[in-house]
Amino acid sequence: MDRYLSIGEAAKLKGVSITTLRRWEADGRLVPTRTEGGQRRYLLSQIDPAAAASRPVATLLTVAYARVSSHDQKADLERQKQVLALYCAAQGWTFEVIADLGSGMNYQKKGLRRLLDQIIDGKVGRLVLTHKDRLLRFGAELVFAICEAKGVEVVILNRGDDTSFEEDLAGDVLEIITVFSARLYGSRSRKNQKLIDAVKKAAEDAQG
Secondary structure: OEEEEEEHHHHHHHHOHHHHHHHHHHHOOOOEEEOOOOOOOEEHHHHHHHHHHOOOOOOOEEEEEEEEOOOHHHHHHHHHHHHHHHHHHOOOOEEEEEEOOOOOOOOOOHHHHHHHHHOOOEEEEEEEEEEEHHHHOOOOOHHHHHHHHOOOOOOOOOOOOOHHHHHHHHHHHHHHHHHHHHHHHHHHHHHHHEEEHHHHHHHHHOOO
8 A cells, every 4th residue: 555755764765865866856757745844755656666565455544533622513523524434435545533522622532642643653644634623723733743754644625714613712712711710710819800701701602
């Protein structure tokens, strides 16, 4: 099964220097693809066709990841899962769907941790999302950097804004307020109490 290699991995497998690969690219002899960040990526079949042909079909998995923030959004979670499954099946990929129900600010969700473990272990060849924010509200770029380092292709079906963005963001704000409110209340400052109450009300109004 084919997979992407970094320029360093490709040079080592080919038995040449990175400079040589860059020269070959300039000459049109061996042209890589580019990631969104501009990094070179070589298909294993470009570098070593025999090795690519001999890899077991199920070595690398496509993982589709879906997430919503609250139980009220379970219908949206099912919709995400169906969209992801239909897309992956249409491409003919062997895939697995991982779903989480929890805030985009929570890095400890079981599904997310399982996904990251599989990526780090080199078991994933492709990650598919409906929207970037379904992965994490903040920090998705770090996960994408890990994917790039591990040669994992990232496919985002919709590059536009997620329709549930405002609702999810309000929920994330409420989570932050919950974490820090005890510290601020502990200071016995009426000013802090009013600030927390005002922000919390605004977030709740955005959700409702």
